[in-house]
Amino acid sequence: MTNITILIIGALLSISILYLVRKGKMHGPYATWWLLVALCAIVLSIFPKIIDWAAAQVGITYPPTLLLVLSVSLILIRMLTMDMALTKKERKIRRLTQKMAMLEEGQNNQQDKSD
Amino acid sequence: MKTLIVIPAFNEAENLKHLIPQLLDKVSHDVIVVNDASTDQTAEVVADFGLKCLTLPLQLGAWGATQTGIRYAEKSGFGQVITMDADGQHLPQEVNSLMDLYENTQTNVVIGTFPSRLSYLKKLAWNFFKLLTHIKIEDLTSGFRLYDKKAIKVLSSRQASMLDYQDVGVLLLLLGAGLTIKEVPVKMHDRSDGKSRVFSSWLVVLKYMVQTTTLCIANMGKRTAK
Numbered sequence: 001m002t003n004i005t006i007l008i009i010g011a012l013l014s015i016s017i018l019y020l021v022r023k024g025k026m027h028g029p030y031a032t033w034w035l036l037v038a039l040c041a042i043v044l045s046i047f048p049k050i051i052d053w054a055a056a057q058v059g060i061t062y063p064p065t066l067l068l069v070l071s072v073s074l075i076l077i078r079m080l081t082m083d084m085a086l087t088k089k090e091r092k093i094r095r096l097t098q099k100m101a102m103l104e105e106g107q108n109n110q111q112d113k114s115d
Numbered sequence: 116m117k118t119l120i121v122i123p124a125f126n127e128a129e130n131l132k133h134l135i136p137q138l139l140d141k142v143s144h145d146v147i148v149v150n151d152a153s154t155d156q157t158a159e160v161v162a163d164f165g166l167k168c169l170t171l172p173l174q175l176g177a178w179g180a181t182q183t184g185i186r187y188a189e190k191s192g193f194g195q196v197i198t199m200d201a202d203g204q205h206l207p208q209e210v211n212s213l214m215d216l217y218e219n220t221q222t223n224v225v226i227g228t229f230p231s232r233l234s235y236l237k238k239l240a241w242n243f244f245k246l247l248t249h250i251k252i253e254d255l256t257s258g259f260r261l262y263d264k265k266a267i268k269v270l271s272s273r274q275a276s277m278l279d280y281q282d283v284g285v286l287l288l289l290l291g292a293g294l295t296i297k298e299v300p301v302k303m304h305d306r307s308d309g310k311s312r313v314f315s316s317w318l319v320v321l322k323y324m325v326q327t328t329t330l331c332i333a334n335m336g337k338r339t340a341k
């Protein structure tokens with residue numbers, strides 16, 4: 001039963017992402033990431049034994065632990081890369097703002113000369 | 116080489132009305148005001164004196180505004196930049212003290228310091244930062260500084276755009292580039308109105324301390340020139 005729930009969640013997620021891309025509300029790398037997440041959910045719901053097998057390989061006796069640890073780690077990594085992207089955006093905005101002030105001043109100068 | 120005086124200003128129309136005439140009277144350098152998205156008449160006041168004014172469409176804070184002036188200086192080919200506050204704390208006649216030391220010693224950066232203005236808490240905070248970074252400078256936050264061509268280049272960089280305050284981060288960047296920093300004692304005026312941007316409320320102080328400490332720790336072990 002749980003498998004079917006996860007399958008439905010994965011399927012809904014995939015459809016939502018494709019819808020968002022279609023509407024232009026999500027682009028490039030973000031869409032790829034979320035589609036991969038949806039794909040993982042679908043694959044795991046169809047073959048739940050994958051988790052049991054992987055847990056046995058790394059010596060974890062209670063397989064859901066592996067699933068939880070992995071998902072929390074991935075969420076943390078994703079958040080870290082988001083903040084890195086935000087920092088990059090902040091720098092671009094700052095430099096753009098400065099450049100705009102400089103260009104505007106130059107433009108006013110030219111207008112003064114032509115007056 | 117020409118020198119540019121950069122004055123970052125946020126809602127400083129009243130103070131600039133007093134400062135600009137004094138400044139134009141005392142020094143012959145070019146002056147530019149960076150208007151940090153002010154909501155008052157700052158831009159108009161500056162224009163009335165016939166000075167150039169760079170108006171930022173978004174507020175960037177004191178350092179973002181100062182860097183705008185520094186980038187402008189780099190683009191326009193100025194040899195030195197002197198930064199000073201708009202609130203009248205830095206005295207126009209002291210600009211020459213900075214220039215004199217610069218011309219006599221050929222150092223890359225000159226900082227005008229007024230050590231007796233420091234409160235006990237500020238001294239404590241700065242001693243803590245000095246301990247973390249090995250910066251050998253008395254006054255870390257003084258915005259009364261002279262930068263030479265090399266320093267202008269370093270501070271125009273993209274990396275410098277990520278700094279939030281014109282103090283420890285800027286000094287670390289300059290020292291990391293192997294530039295020399297010297298201090299000169301100057302007289303300063305008590306703030307006529309308005310308070311320090313950095314030390315204004317406890318929450319702001321806390322944010323400043325945490326961010327600057329992080330910056331210091333992240334920069335540990337980097338090469339620091341004396």
